[in-house]
Every structure is written in structure tokens, then in C-alpha cells.
Amino acid sequence: GTEMGQGLNTKVAQVVAEVFQVDIDRIQITATNTDKVPNTSPTAASSGTDLNGKAAQNAAQTIKQRLIEFAARHFKVTEEDVEFKNGQVRIRDQYVSFDELIQQAYFGQVSLSSTGFYRTPKIYYDRSQARGRPFYYFAYGAACSEVIVDTLTGEYKMLRSDILHDVGASLNPAIDIGQVEGGFVQGMGWLTMEELVWNDKGKLMTSGPASYKVPAVADMPLDLRVKLVENRKNPEDTVFHSKAVGEPPFMLGISVWCAIKDAVASLADYKAQPKIDAPATPERVLWGVEQMRTLKRTAAAIPATETTPA
Numbered sequence: 001g002t003e004m005g006q007g008l009n010t011k012v013a014q015v016v017a018e019v020f021q022v023d024i025d026r027i028q029i030t031a032t033n034t035d036k037v038p039n040t041s042p043t044a045a046s047s048g049t050d051l052n053g054k055a056a057q058n059a060a061q062t063i064k065q066r067l068i069e070f071a072a073r074h075f076k077v078t079e080e081d082v083e084f085k086n087g088q089v090r091i092r093d094q095y096v097s098f099d100e101l102i103q104q105a106y107f108g109q110v111s112l113s114s115t116g117f118y119r120t121p122k123i124y125y126d127r128s129q130a131r132g133r134p135f136y137y138f139a140y141g142a143a144c145s146e147v148i149v150d151t152l153t154g155e156y157k158m159l160r161s162d163i164l165h166d167v168g169a170s171l172n173p174a175i176d177i178g179q180v181e182g183g184f185v186q187g188m189g190w191l192t193m194e195e196l197v198w199n200d201k202g203k204l205m206t207s208g209p210a211s212y213k214v215p216a217v218a219d220m221p222l223d224l225r226v227k228l229v230e231n232r233k234n235p236e237d238t239v240f241h242s243k244a245v246g247e248p249p250f251m252l253g254i255s256v257w258c259a260i261k262d263a264v265a266s267l268a269d270y271k272a273q274p275k276i277d278a279p280a281t282p283e284r285v286l287w288g289v290e291q292m293r294t295l296k297r298t299a300a301a302i303p304a305t306e307t308t309p310a
Helices: 008-020 048-074 098-107 173-192 248-268 282-301
Strands: 082-085 088-091 094-097 124-126 131-133 141-149 156-165 223-228
Touching: 008 048, 048 082, 048 088, 048 098, 088 098, 094 098, 141 248, 156 173, 156 248, 173 223, 173 248, 248 282
Parallel strands: 156 223
Antiparallel strands: 082 088, 088 094, 124 131, 141 156
16 A cells, blocks of 8 residues: 555554554554555555555464464464463463564464455445445544635635544544544635636646645634544444545535535525535635625615505
């Protein structure tokens, strides 16, 4: 898998460390390369930990099972008597260090390397009938955003966003919260400022950082609160029942766009929704403000119908 800052290497190292019950410092990760794995899946669609974590878990479990079988033979116990825990290996009534068992297995000519593989189960799709199960599971999230809008210029500022996101049994809450924060801000930028403009000849004019605006630190909500759903494991057999995170929180940026539209709708007492296309740039927000003002003036100019009782 390709580590691009999303914490994939850390999570995969945690998975392997958990299988062997050793400290994560014992695990060394190297960058992906086709001389190691020539047919990798792309690291995309938030599938990195699901695929690579499960494959690494598969390989680690293969080695662990060889060690258990060796220990059972060597110490003349049953496989159920062998347990890996806290950097130690309990073999019935005695303990040996992980290092010691590895050394004994090496001298016992046990293979201490393995490759792993994982294929997502249960997914299929019949395109001709538009039926099937294209996804292994779903991730859920909710966001509530508060904005303030300047009705004279159309400018706005994010005051606060509260996010609750479902990541199953989180492999690393700190990484997952960071992914939720980053995905949300990216989605917010997509719906508020990342505007594509073409000229009459169809040439893209917003093709660089001088003309295409992406969210920066000053564009983030002044108060951003992220909480992960607790005590809710993924019902499917993913790596330690976790859920993918990265792209799903991207969609929670819709809450900012909705909050802007709702704020503008207040100018007409919430009796209508302004037509503000995405991205909701200050210019488009100002157009929405004018729509609401025009609507309110029109409503005020039409006299209420008087009803005379019979």
C-alpha cells in the first residue's frame, strides 16, 4: 500500500504487532515496491487499511501458526497451551520471550517469512440487472455546522462544526480523527470555494493556485469538534472489525453548504430556499441574498386578502 500521509504504515504495523502481541517498535515498514508485490491494488477509495491490513494480518497469522505448531512439538504440549501475550509466549506453565521462541524456531528450521493476500468477500454486481452488493459495508456520519454570513458582501465565516463519525472499532483513534478532520475540510472546500471557470473557447481558466482556491487553515471552522462513534464494531469481518476512513467524511462538508443556504434563507423568514449552486462562493451567496430580499419585498408589496364574514 502507498503511504501518503494517511497513516497506513502505522495502522498496518499495529495490526502485525497485535497478531504477535509485541510492541509496535518491533515492526519495520518499508515503502511499497513492485519487486516485493508486483500486482498490488491501487491505494484508493479508502481501501488501504482494509486490503493491506488484512493481507498483513493473513501473513502474520501464517507465521504465528507455524510458531505455535513448533512450540507444541518442541515443548510437548498441545497447541491450545501456547499463547502470545505482551511480548511473551506462555507455554502451559512456563514463559519464554518472543525473541527466544523465534531463535529456537529458526534453529528448528521453521520458515519465518510469509506473504499474505486478501480479497474482499461478499461483493458482486450484475450490471445488466442493476442488482448485487457492490460494497462490503457502509460507514455513517453526521455533521452540524454553524456559519455567519455578511449580507452586504456575501462573505461568510465558519464558526463551528460538530462531527460524529462511524469508524467501527478504530485501529487508531488519533489517525482516524485526523482523517475525519481533513476529509471534512476538503469537502467543505469543494462546496464553498473550489470553482471551475471555463472561457468561451472551453479552456479551463482556473488551472493553478493563483486562480483556483482551496481551503487553508484560515478557512477552517473556528471551533471544530470531532467524535468517533464508540462501542460499535463493524459487523463484517474486516481487520479487527474497523471501518475505512478518509473519503467518507468528505461528504459531511455538505453541512457547511446547507448552513450557508439556511442563513441566507433567514432573510425571507425561512419561507423559501435561495438558489445557491455549489461551490457557494461569496458572489453566489450574494446573489442568494438578493433573491431573498427581492422575495421579501415582493411579498410585502402584495396586500393580504381580506375576508369579510358572511
